[in-house]
Amino acid sequence: MSxxxxxxxxxxxxxxxxxxxxxxxxxxxxxxxxxxxEYARDTYIRRGEGVSIWVVESKHIHASQESDAQAFYDPMDxxxxxxxxxxxxxxxVDNM
Amino acid sequence: xxDIGLYARRLGDDALILGQRLCEWCSNAPVLEEDLAxxxxxxxxxxxxxxxxxxxxxxxGKSEDELAYLRGEREFxxxxxxxxxxxxxxxxxxxxxxxxxxEGGFFAALAQSSDEQLAAIAGxxxxxxxxxxxxxxxxxxxxxxxxxxxxxxTQAALDELWGYTAELFEMDALEERLAAAGVAVDRRALxxxxxxxxTRAITEAGLQVPETAWSVRGGREGVHxxxxxxxxxxxxxxxxxxxxxxx
Amino acid sequence: MAETTEDLEQAFxxxxxxxxxxxxxxxxxxxxxxxxxxxxSQHAHSEVIGMQPEGxxxxxxxxxxxxxxxxxxxxxxGGHGLYLYSATExxxxxxxxxxxxxHEGRAxxxxxxxxxxLTWADIGAIGWLVDGAAIVNQISLQRTSYGPYARAxxxxxxxxxxxxxxxxxxxxxxxxxxxxxxxxxQDALNRWWWPSLMMFGPHDAESAHSAQSMLWKIKRxxxxxxxxxxxxxxxxxxxxxxxxxxxxxLVWNEARGHYDFGEIDWxxxxxxxxxxxLCNRQRLxxxxxxxxxxxxxREAMAxxxxxxxxx
Numbered sequence: 169m170s171x172x173x174x175x176x177x178x179x180x181x182x183x184x185x186x187x188x189x190x191x192x193x194x195x196x197x198x199x200x201x202x203x204x205x206e207y208a209r210d211t212y213i214r215r216g217e218g219v220s221i222w223v224v225e226s227k228h229i230h231a232s233q234e235s236d237a238q239a240f241y242d243p244m245d246x247x248x249x250x251x252x253x254x255x256x257x258x259x260x261v262d263n264m
Numbered sequence: 265x266x267d268i269g270l271y272a273r274r275l276g277d278d279a280l281i282l283g284q285r286l287c288e289w290c291s292n293a294p295v296l297e298e299d300l301a302x303x304x305x306x307x308x309x310x311x312x313x314x315x316x317x318x319x320x321x322x323x324x325g326k327s328e329d330e331l332a333y334l335r336g337e338r339e340f341x342x343x344x345x346x347x348x349x350x351x352x353x354x355x356x357x358x359x360x361x362x363x364x365x366x367e368g369g370f371f372a373a374l375a376q377s378s379d380e381q382l383a384a385i386a387g388x389x390x391x392x393x394x395x396x397x398x399x400x401x402x403x404x405x406x407x408x409x410x411x412x413x414x415x416x417x418t419q420a421a422l423d424e425l426w427g428y429t430a431e432l433f434e435m436d437a438l439e440e441r442l443a444a445a446g447v448a449v450d451r452r453a454l455x456x457x458x459x460x461x462x463t464r465a466i467t468e469a470g471l472q473v474p475e476t477a478w479s480v481r482g483g484r485e486g487v488h489x490x491x492x493x494x495x496x497x498x499x500x501x502x503x504x505x506x507x508x509x510x511x
Numbered sequence: 512m513a514e515t516t517e518d519l520e521q522a523f524x525x526x527x528x529x530x531x532x533x534x535x536x537x538x539x540x541x542x543x544x545x546x547x548x549x550x551x552s553q554h555a556h557s558e559v560i561g562m563q564p565e566g567x568x569x570x571x572x573x574x575x576x577x578x579x580x581x582x583x584x585x586x587x588x589g590g591h592g593l594y595l596y597s598a599t600e601x602x603x604x605x606x607x608x609x610x611x612x613x614h615e616g617r618a619x620x621x622x623x624x625x626x627x628x629l630t631w632a633d634i635g636a637i638g639w640l641v642d643g644a645a646i647v648n649q650i651s652l653q654r655t656s657y658g659p660y661a662r663a664x665x666x667x668x669x670x671x672x673x674x675x676x677x678x679x680x681x682x683x684x685x686x687x688x689x690x691x692x693x694x695x696x697q698d699a700l701n702r703w704w705w706p707s708l709m710m711f712g713p714h715d716a717e718s719a720h721s722a723q724s725m726l727w728k729i730k731r732x733x734x735x736x737x738x739x740x741x742x743x744x745x746x747x748x749x750x751x752x753x754x755x756x757x758x759x760x761l762v763w764n765e766a767r768g769h770y771d772f773g774e775i776d777w778x779x780x781x782x783x784x785x786x787x788x789l790c791n792r793q794r795l796x797x798x799x800x801x802x803x804x805x806x807x808x809r810e811a812m813a814x815x816x817x818x819x820x821x822x
Contacts, residue, residue: 194598194663195600196593207300210297239392242388243392250673257676258752263744264672280575294805296559299562310578314579328575502571
């Protein structure tokens with residue numbers, strides 16, 4: 169099983185908005201920190217849940233760059249259909 | 265339809281057709297993380313297609329869906345690169361890279377358009393492209409410098425794609441008129457930067473800039489590869505089978 | 512100060528009794544760990560295999576808005592699979608091992624995905640019924656005793672709230688559409704209703720893992736209780752849009768305060784699990800094919816990462 173090309177596991181921390189702590193949200197596999205950051209962006213903030221990401225592999229911590237803010241986060245702002253409130257329910261149906 | 269409407273429509277076609285191709289990657293990516301990332305890229309393209317086709321339709325009272333679902337092969341004016349089948353992961357990523365560099369320049373320029381709607385859509389697209397390019401440029405390096413197999417596959421992809429890139433930098437009468445009016449991008453002006461950037465990245469990734477003797481064109485005139493018709497049959501199936509209904 | 516296994520077991524049982532979460536570094540009985548790996552990996556595989564029946568309509572979605580919604584939804588399923596694989600990995604198994612187990616038939620996925628999605632209405636029915644059933648189960652699992660699993664469930668439940676609504680909205684639109692659309696919606700309900708009820712698993716008395724899972728608080732509510740909850744909430748939703756649940760025995764029971772409903776065809780349930788579903792082989796083949804096709808990419812990534820480290 170040595171040549172299975174296991175990708176290292178990274179822990180992902182997301183800052184929900186400015187002023188809050190980075191909070192652990194889960195993990196993912198990537199080959200390097202750069203890829204881990206991108207995959208974290210594409211996995212853990214699909215609804216624009218964050219403004220900053222840290223990924224940590226063993227002893228190392230890597231943080232996303234401020235200059236990435238536009239390309240990283242703005243394109244996630246235009247998908248209201250990911251939220252339940254986007255949908256209207258017929259009269260008489262509630263609590264879905 | 266007005267010139268601006270026609271221009272918005274062909275840009276919408278570019279986004280729609282590649283968005284549809286990217287959808288085909290869903291559940292087929294090499295790792296689960298990449299599946300999610302490709303879906304985000306596809307969503308960006310589909311969102312852009314909706315904005316552009318809605319705007320195009322606003323000139324003669326058509327909806328985005330009428331434009332997407334009820335036109336035939338000859339009426340689509342997307343660039344040919346968009347419609348080529350996905351091929352392997354190297355082909356899709358090499359295409360994405362070549363287009364991302366092109367779109368980076370294109371949308372930066374279109375954001376300066378005298379047409380406010382197009383400029384606004386381009387401003388949004390430019391942010392998306394910046395992220396797409398970051399990913400595809402890394403993939404080009406990774407695949408080029410990875411293994412012999414990944415290098416060979418990526419080289420083969422570039423060699424095949426290259427013949428479709430000439431079309432990126434050619435203007436027709438419609439775009440000439442609109443460029444003169446400050447609405448459209450003069451795509452000829454993007455070529456030198458594109459070539460320099462792409463050449464550098466391909467070389468640094470241990471790959472060869474293709475010297476392809478052939479090049480094909482026709483997308484902007486509605487003359488396509490045979491692949492487009494099949495893509496449209498799938499895309500348009502329900503609207504064609506059940507005309508005029510709400511979904 | 513060496514603690515005996517008995518001490519450790521007592522401490523573990525005390526945590527469970529006190530509704531405290533078990534965390535990855537805590538000592539846990541091997542059977543508890545195995546039970547979790549089985550249930551969580553099955554849950555993860557279900558999310559990922561579940562991308563396929565819906566992906567079947569992604570390129571044919573009838574409007575651009577529906578296409579975007581469907582892609583976002585399928586992407587979420589992949590994301591949820593990823594959250595669950597990650598949570599499972601905290602138990603000391605790798606994703607590769609989990610995927611191997613799936614490909615070799617040692618791990619299962621929800622059998623409902625062995626049914627085919629034949630029309631656009633199936634996309635509505637899957638969101639409304641299959642996600643609806645999954646959510647009932649997952650809400651309950653937010654209180655599961657293993658911390659990483661519970662946290663993944665909280666996140667998943669929050670994200671999935673739109674999944675059921677988008678499916679129901681498709682059904683609403685079809686149910687007030689043309690005759691052909693209405694028929695399409697009813698047909699989808701007819702085909703997905705019973706498999707959705709089967710998703711909750713066998714009756715409590717016949718469920719192989721249920722009793723121990725309840726004791727360990729991995730499961731918090733029984734299969735039959737959750738199934739009843741799903742029926743009670745779904746029947747009025749069908750009535751509201753003029754669709755008929757395909758069950759002649761379905762009737763409101765005033766005394767119980769619940770709907771009575773007919774018996775599930777457990778023979779079909781077993782047959783589909785064992786391989787008689789229309790899509791069993793297709794689903795696994797698709798997953799394996801994508802994985803195998805990606806092998807050279809994963810090799811390239813590993814080679815590139817190794818090269819960068821040596822620079």
